[in-house]
Structure formats: C-alpha cells, structure tokens
Amino acid sequence: MSYRLFFAFRVLFVCLLAFFTAACSTNSTITRSYADPLLKKLDLNGVLVLGVAQNRENQIVFENMFVKALATHGVNAVAAHSLLPDRELTADDVIDAAKAHALDTVLVTRYIGASTDEVYHPGTIYYGVTPMYGAGYYGGFPGYYGHAYEVAYQQPVWTSNTTHEVIADLYIADTHEHMWQAVSDTIKAGSTDRLRHDIIASLIGDLKDQGLLK
Template identity: 20%
Template sequence: MKTLKRFLAGLVSPVAGAWMGAALLVAGCASSTQITGTWKSPEAATTSFNRIVVTALTDNVVARQTIEAHLQTQLQQRGVTAVKSIDMQPPGLIQNNQSNPDAILEKIRGDGHNAILTVAVVDKDTETRYVPGTTMYAPMSRFGWYGSFRGYYGYMAPTLYNPGYYTQDKVYFLETNLYDAASDRLLWSAQSESYSPSSLQDFSEKFAELTVTRMQEENLIK
C-alpha cells in the first residue's frame, strides 16, 4: 500500500522532473487527455472530503504552480476548500531534499485539511507516426492540350505532390492519488494518459477538469 509519506518525502522521478517544461510544449497531431482507469478503496465508500491540499510532484516550478492552480480552481468551483502545496512548501525545500514528510503532514492536519491530492508522471513514451503526403491534379481545358507536346505536357504534368514525413508524438502517463490526511492511507487512485499535449496550459486545464469531475462522480468530494 502506498502511503502519503512516501510522496511527501519528495518522490520525483527523472521523467516527472522535466515533464511539463519543454516537453509539453511540443505540438503533435490532435492532442487529447483522458482518464484510463480508477481505483477506490473500500475505506472511502462513506467518506467525502471538503478540505484538500493539492500537490504536483515535479521540480519544475512553473509546472507545479500551473497544475496545482487548475486543480484548486476546479475543486473550489465545487465548494471544496483547496490549498496549493507550493504555498505551503517553498520549491527550494524539495529541490534540496529538506522537506520533512512528518512535519508536512502535521501541518496539513493542524490546518484542518482532511485529504491530500498528488499528481505525478509515472511514465512517458514516444510514438513515431507517418504523415502521408497529398496529391492534387490540376487539369486544363478539355480539348486545348491535344494540339502540341507543350499543351499535352502542360495538361498532364501539373500534379502537385507533397511528400509524406515521419513525426514523433509524446504520450505521458500520470498517476493521481488521494490520501486521507488523518490515516495517511491511499483511498483513491486514477491513471491518466495525455497524448501529444500542445501546451502546459491546455493540458493542465483539461486534466484538472477531468480529474475533479471524476472525483465528484465517485463521491470523494461533496
């Protein structure tokens, strides 16, 4: 069983460390973000939370601020009091491994929060995709081209061709966990997939909306 302390200790994989910096700014084909699966503990069957701390586990400060802000907004729109972890923990503490999970958890409980929502990238993949070329035929008049080679060639030759090419799309797999602050236990987990996100802003807004909507549907928030 995963515990909250493990995440609060500053667990940031090499992928998560840079996932929302330059990588999410790479444009590909039509981008999409979706939740691919969720798990809910039996202990959460009769529990809902109204004071949640949100934390994006990345050393990219801009990404952390953006993700946490959008999750906070979505939760607040549903009447949940939400606090960003970046407001509680200066970024330098995590970067220097100075964060103390026991002290953080004690502060979260002392401030009256009853849950912690974490987000982390657990894997990424690169898919190579072939983009086919386009062919367009441009005919002249019906009869004018038969009279000479130049006319015939001018009729048959103007086929505009753009060669195809290969491009690479980025696929990110994310894990979102909800922990009970009182028991320090994992109560809900969701796996999400983001395909070729065009920007951090667009990804973050969509991800936050999907995640919080699913939390509401599964009665984790009021």
C-alpha cells in the same frame, strides 16, 4: 454562387468544425483508477493539493490550476506551495500542514514520464459533384449524378505523439489511508498549459466518476 464554389465552402466549414471540436476536447485517458468503496463514503472536507515536481515554478502553476479547477466544484482546495517551504519534504511535513489548516485530505500528483509514438496519417481527397441538367438529366445514372471533381487534397504526413503519464493519489490526513488513485495518459496537443489543463480535467473527471466529487 456556383455549385462548385458552394461545395468548396461546405468542405471548409466541415474542416473548421472538426478543428474546433478537437480544440475543445481533452487528449487525456484514465488508464487505471481505484477508489476505496468504504473510505469514499466518508464526509471529508478540504484538500491539500501537492504537485511533485523538480521545478518549483512548474509546481506552483500546476497546483494553482488544480486548485482553481476543484474550486469550480465547490471544493475547499489549498495549494501546497502556499503552506510548505521550497525544500525537500517528508510525508509528515505534508500531513502536518494539512491538519494545521483543517484539510481532511491530501491529493498528491507525480509525473511518471513520457513516451513518443510515430503516427501515419494518410492523405485525403475531397470531391465535389457538378450536376448535369438538360438533355442528359433523365438519361440514366451518369446524367443524374453528374461529374465528380477534386476540390482539395491533404498530403499524407507522419506526426509524433508524445504521451505524458501522471499518477494521482488521495489520502486521508488523519489516518494516512489511501482513498483513491488514478493514472492519466495525456497526449500533448499544444502548449504546456494546455497539457496541464487536459491532465487536470481527466483527473477531476475520474474523481466525479468514482463519486468523490460532485
């Protein structure tokens, strides 16, 4: 294999590695978070997960994903749509449903909105080097390091990053006390399911950071 071909494969490998690393990472940031230092020490069991949404289907999908994610951490989580009717609900409706099913807490998530930013990505040139052997090998710096040549060029582009903001609150069902709140900013980097996944992952990560989840 020639050196030039070897370097081209190497560049391709690095690009693919960067792509898959980005694909496995989350695009969410917790911008604000608070947990009551006393309430979070309570031994509470079970959570009713409510995703406030205008579209019932979106609510069902989001709640189911959140419940599944919490279950992997050993949490007894129940989706609100499985207990509550498809109508405008009051706080008492939600609290009563949690109590009736022995769920000590209620987790409410609400979509705040989205913002779009234009981002400029400058072009990138990837270079390879052809070694120079023979008479010029010991002939100084140019001979030793060889000649550089362009392997690939990535055009500069403008992209639009849409950030979705979600706020999550955790309450104690019996007392209505506020245990935890977090705000998640998430850049949509794929499908809507990927967006939901990233939002949930960031919120669960913060619950762990605050000591509310193992």
